Amino acid sequence: MIGRKRRKAKVQPLYQQVATQLRQGIESGHYPVGGPLPTEAMLCADLNISRHTARDALRLLEEAGYVSRRRGVGTYVLSNRPKRAYVQSLGSLDDLLHYAHDTRYEIEGVRRFSAAASDLALLQGKAGDRWIKLTGRRYQLLSDRPFSITVIYLPIRFESALDEIRDHRGAIYALIEERFNVPIARASQELQAVTLSAEEATLLDAKPGDAAMRAIRRYYDTDGKLVEVSWNLYLGRLFTHSSWVDRENRL
Amino acid sequence: MIGRKRRKAKVQPLYQQVATQLRQGIESGHYPVGGPLPTEAMLCADLNISRHTARDALRLLEEAGYVSRRRGVGTYVLSNRPKRAYVQSLGSLDDLLHYAHDTRYEIEGVRRFSAAASDLALLQGKAGDRWIKLTGRRYQLLSDRPFSITVIYLPIRFESALDEIRDHRGAIYALIEERFNVPIARASQELQAVTLSAEEATLLDAKPGDAAMRAIRRYYDTDGKLVEVSWNLYLGRLFTHSSWVDRENRL
DNA sequence: TTCTATTTGTCCGTATGTATC
DNA sequence: TGATACATACGGACAAATAGA
Numbered sequence A, B: 001m002i003g004r005k006r007r008k009a010k011v012q013p014l015y016q017q018v019a020t021q022l023r024q025g026i027e028s029g030h031y032p033v034g035g036p037l038p039t040e041a042m043l044c045a046d047l048n049i050s051r052h053t054a055r056d057a058l059r060l061l062e063e064a065g066y067v068s069r070r071r072g073v074g075t076y077v078l079s080n081r082p083k084r085a086y087v088q089s090l091g092s093l094d095d096l097l098h099y100a101h102d103t104r105y106e107i108e109g110v111r112r113f114s115a116a117a118s119d120l121a122l123l124q125g126k127a128g129d130r131w132i133k134l135t136g137r138r139y140q141l142l143s144d145r146p147f148s149i150t151v152i153y154l155p156i157r158f159e160s161a162l163d164e165i166r167d168h169r170g171a172i173y174a175l176i177e178e179r180f181n182v183p184i185a186r187a188s189q190e191l192q193a194v195t196l197s198a199e200e201a202t203l204l205d206a207k208p209g210d211a212a213m214r215a216i217r218r219y220y221d222t223d224g225k226l227v228e229v230s231w232n233l234y235l236g237r238l239f240t241h242s243s244w245v246d247r248e249n250r251l
Numbered sequence C: 001t002t003c004t005a006t007t008t009g010t011c012c013g014t015a016t017g018t019a020t021c
Numbered sequence D: 001t002g003a004t005a006c007a008t009a010c011g012g013a014c015a016a017a018t019a020g021a
Helices: A014-027 A040-047 A051-063 A093-097 A117-123 A156-165 A172-179 A198-204 B014-026 B038-048 B051-061 B093-097 B117-123 B156-165 B172-179 B198-204
Strands: A067-070 A075-077 A086-088 A102-116 A130-140 A148-156 A184-196 A212-222 A227-235 A240-247 B067-070 B074-076 B087-089 B103-114 B130-140 B146-155 B184-195 B213-223 B226-233 B238-247
Touching: A014 A051, A040 A051, A040 B146, A051 A067, A051 A075, A067 A240, A086 B093, A093 A184, A093 A212, A093 B087, A093 B238, A102 A148, A102 A156, A117 A227, A130 A156, A148 A156, A148 A198, A156 A172, A172 A184, A172 A227, A184 B184, A198 A227, A212 B213, A227 B213, A240 B093, B014 B051, B038 B051, B051 B067, B067 B087, B087 B093, B093 B184, B093 B213, B103 B146, B103 B156, B117 B226, B130 B156, B146 B156, B146 B198, B172 B184, B198 B226
Parallel strands: none
Antiparallel strands: A067 A075, A086 A240, A086 B087, A102 A130, A130 A148, A148 A227, A184 A212, A184 B213, A184 B238, A212 A227, A212 B184, A240 B184, B067 B074, B087 B238, B103 B130, B130 B146, B146 B226, B184 B213, B213 B226
């Protein structure tokens, strides 16, 4: 035999075929959002399949976020676009931030202030909100060389944690989370490539114009209230951000 | 003994009871991480339940990330604690890559080559693997100003797509996905801040030493095989990477 | 309120296919 | 090749939730 291997045509399992058919019906508008899907019994009869097969198909659609199912009511279309096609799973926030655990934060300045209009792009509250601003650098435990300039903004209500923050090892958000019992429910991060100013270069023991990564992170509690904002500057050659996502639904 | 008959008092469904029992067995160490769980047949016999019930229980554990199931192999313990504390949900890979949809890729060079040992850090295969290397720049549709230098590496088996790639609008991985019917199951991205060399600056209509973001992306199919590697360079002031995660389990 | 029809949820039985060792 | 283990698919029965008469 020449060239390519003969390959048995792989047929999709029946319940996946049914799911695909229904999904296409949803996406095409044949089953409008908010409307009902055929009942299990109708699918069995129309497609000449068993109830198990129909249920497995509907389960796929439910897991993918297309439909909701309620006993006694039926199956209804929730959305004509998949809830999420790809998902990144993390064991902790540190995994997102690629956070070096064995570091210490040295505070070099503390200031209380009221947010001005120009601060709102970073701090996202209202003008006049009271904040604490901590400026400092982060060091690896066994090194005298700083690897980041870090500015931390905390709402004034966390003022009483200031003493504990000094020379705290690890992440500040974790300290706040524990000290005030406010679970972090969401975190965001913005990364941008920049070059170092003369002042920044001095602080990082580098040269002006060197590449650096600026990271702005925001932490929110379960009510969506901002718990912490951090502004960080890393030397480019010392900082790589890697992330990945997996496809979640095979529909 | 599991509560078999349903009484007036609300009892958990049987398959959930079985799942709970197995989960506790995992968390207690009775089923160690990496070890096997009882097979479906054993569960049926030991607990005097049907295969469906056993499968439903195991499905719950799989969806929760406790176990992996492989036909012909068995059910094995993946983790003794809930899968993921934080999750990032994306509708598409474009959302991860912050991909500008209205762009075109202009190819300025095509080369076929065999991977050398020095290429393996980027291409991750074996030395000697055959690749196609496309060099070019990406433009916004209505602009003559390039916004990225993009080098794309494709396994030689996708050679026949070369013609379609030329001047293709949008992402190359989507083209490959459709053209060869290889769904992208996973994608990874590495970001690092760098400064532009003289040559790069010329290509991007910028100045040498300007800040730039280097993005290396890899796309894998369902078998974990590498489908595409792309190497990109963006002007720092034109590129911000933002991401967020949500806590998934409220415990 | 009560009753009934409808719809999904749970549970069982059985058979065959497919991947792996 | 055979044995094992999960995947798919058929069948039936009853329970629980809901909506409407």
